[in-house]
Amino acid sequence: MAEEPPATVIDETVLAPSRGWIAVNWRELIRGRELLYFLVWRDVKVRYKQAVLGAAWVVLQPLFNMVLFTVVFGGVANFSTRMGDRWGHAYALYVFVAMLPWQIVSTGLNNGGMSLLYQTNLLTKIYFPRLYVPTSVVGGALFDFMISSLFVIVLMVWFHVAPSAWIVTLPLLLILTLACSAGAAYLFSALTITYRDFRFLIPFIGQVWMWGSFVAFPPSVLKLGFKMRIILSLNPMYGIITAWRKLLLGGAPDSITGFDPMLFASSVVVTAAFFVLGLFYFRRTERRFADIA
C-alpha cells in the first residue's frame, strides 16, 4: 500500500481543452527561469563562438549602418550641416545612439519573429513554456546591447559628448525598449507560426518601422505636418529613440533629439499596449503550435 506523499509535494497538472484568451502562467515562467537563462546563453554562445569576429560582428553591424548613413545622409544629402555645427560633426555618434535601441527592437522583430519557426523540433518533441523562445531572443539582444554600448562610449569620448542628467533613468528606458522588442518578438513569432507566409512580411515591416523611427536624422529636418506627427506618435520606437538621444547626447536641443514629452508619453502607452497584445496573442495561439508547426 503506497503511502500518500505530503500534499505540498504533489504537483497536480490538469490537461484539458482551453478556449479563448489565456492568462500568462507567471508561476511556471518564474519557476523554470533557469531554462530561459540557458536558452539565452545558448544563442549568445553559438553566435559568438563561431567566428573569430564573434563579438566584433555585433558591433560591426550597427557600425556598418552608421557608416552608411553618415556617408549617405551626412555626406551626400547634407543633413549633417542642417543639424548645425555641433551636432553635424558628431553625426556618426548621433546615428549610433539611435542604432543602439533600434538594434534591440530589430532583433526582437527579425530574430524573435522567426524564433519559433527555427525551433519546430523543440515545439513538437518536448514541453517547456513556449514564451521562453522569443524571450531568449530579447535576452540575446540585451547582451548585444551591452557590447555595442562600449563602442558608443568610445564614440562619445571621441566627440567630446557627455551624457545629460537624464542618464540616471537609463535602466527604465532600457526596460521600456526591451518591452517593445519583446512585444514584437511575441506577436510576430506567433504570427509566423500561424500564418506561414507572414515571415516574408517581416523584413518589410522592419524596414518601414526603421524609417518611421527616424534613426538617421531628426524629423525637424523634414518639416512634417501635423497629421504625420499624429501617425508618428503611434510608433513607439520614434518616442523611445528620441529619449535615448536626450539621455546620451548631453546638451543637445530638442530640435536635434526630437524629444517631446507628450510624444514620449504616448510611446510609453503604446509600448505597454504592444507588449500586452504580443503576450496575449502568443498565449492564445500557443496551444496550437505543436499541431501546426
Added chain:
Amino acid sequence: MSKPIITVENLSKAYFLGHQLDRHQTFREAIMRMAKVPLQRLRERSGPSRDSVDAFWALRGVNFEVERGEVLGLVGRNGAGKSTLLKVLSRITEPTEGRAVLRGRVASLLEVGTGFHPELSGRENIFLNGSILGMKHSEIKSKFDQIVAFSEIEQFLDTPVKRYSSGMYVRLAFAVAAHLEPEILIVDEVLAVGDARFQKRCLGKMKEVSSGEGRTVLFVSHNMQAVSTLTTRCVLLKQGHVESVGPTAEILNQYIREGGGAADLIYTAPASDEKPKITRVELRTSEPHNVQANGKPMQVLIEITTPRAIESARLSFHACNALGDSMIHFWAHDDEREMCRTPGTYRLVFEIPKLRLYMGNYTLRMNLKEFAGGKEFDAVESICPFEVVMYGQERQGGWFRGSCTYLEESSWDVQKVA
C-alpha cells in the same frame, strides 16, 4: 488508497484536416476571409465544430489510470494513437475533449537529443539538454559524472557535437535523459535507435529507474521483448480507442493475435524460376480455428518448389512466441533423408505427437538453406498463427498465461523420510 498518478478521462484528440485551425494558413487568406464575412469567421474561430466532416479523431474516449510506481506499456499498431496520447500527456498538444490529470512531474523522451545544438560541445549540451528536459543546473552538475560515464564519451566531451558519430550522439542524449528524476517518465520508441548493446543498457537503466527508484514509467515500443521485460500492465490502443487494459502477457498475446490479420493456417507463396522457395506451409492443429490443445498431436506440412538441385538442403523452422523468441526448433536435413536433389516440388510432413507448448499465441518462422554455412534461399516469419489452449486438462486454481514456456512430462513419487 493513494490516488493514481495519472488519470485519463474520456480523452479525445481530433485533427481537423483542411480546417483552418490545424493547417497553417497564409496571412493573405486570413485577410481575404476577414474582409469577406467577418461574422462567419468569428463563429468559426470560437471553436472547431465537433461534427465537422473532416475531423480525424486520433484519440477518442480514452480512459485509464496509472498507479504510482507502475510501469505501463502502451501498444498498438502504427496509427493507433500511441504517439498522440504521449504528446497529450507530455503537454505538447492539447486534448480536444476530456481531460488528463498528472500528479507528479513529467519528463518526456519522445526523441533523444532534443535541444542539442551542433555548435556546442558535449559538455555544454549536457547542461542545455538537461535544462530543457527539466533538470535544474545544480542537479545536472551533481549528476554530470554519472552522465558522462553512462554515455562513454569522456574524451570527446569538449568537441562540438556536430563532430560526433550518430551512435555517440544517441548515447549522450539518452544518458542525459536517463538521469532525470521525474515522478513520471514517458518514453516513446527512443530505444529504436542505437546498437543492440546500447539498447540493452538503456533497458537496464530504465528498469533500474522504475523498480529501483519507484518511478512511474509510461512506455511505448514496438519491441515486444522490451515491453514484456519492463512493463507489468499494458494498454492496447486500436484506432484511437482503448481496446483493452490488462497484464502485459495477456495484452501482448492479444496484440499478436490481432496482428495476424486473416489468421491463415495456410501460407502460400508463388514458386520462383530462379531460386528454391517455400511455396506452401499448412498447419494442422488438433482443434479447429487455429487452436491447438496442449499435449495433443500437431502436424506441419511444408512444400518446397525448387527450379534446380540443392546441395545438402536444410529446412529449419521454429515455433515462436508473441515476443518473437523461438520456443521449439525443428529441422529437416538432406543428410537424414534425401530431399531437393532434383528440381521439382517436395512436401515435408512434420508429426508432433504431443505439443508441449504452454498456453499462448505462437507463430512459425522458417528458412531454407543449403549445406552448413551456405546460402539462405528463402525465409518466412510470423506465419500460421496459432493458439495453444489447455483443453481437457483440469487443474485446481486454473491456468494462467505466462507462467511457463512448456509443460514437460514427468512422474513423481513421495516417501516419508523422517
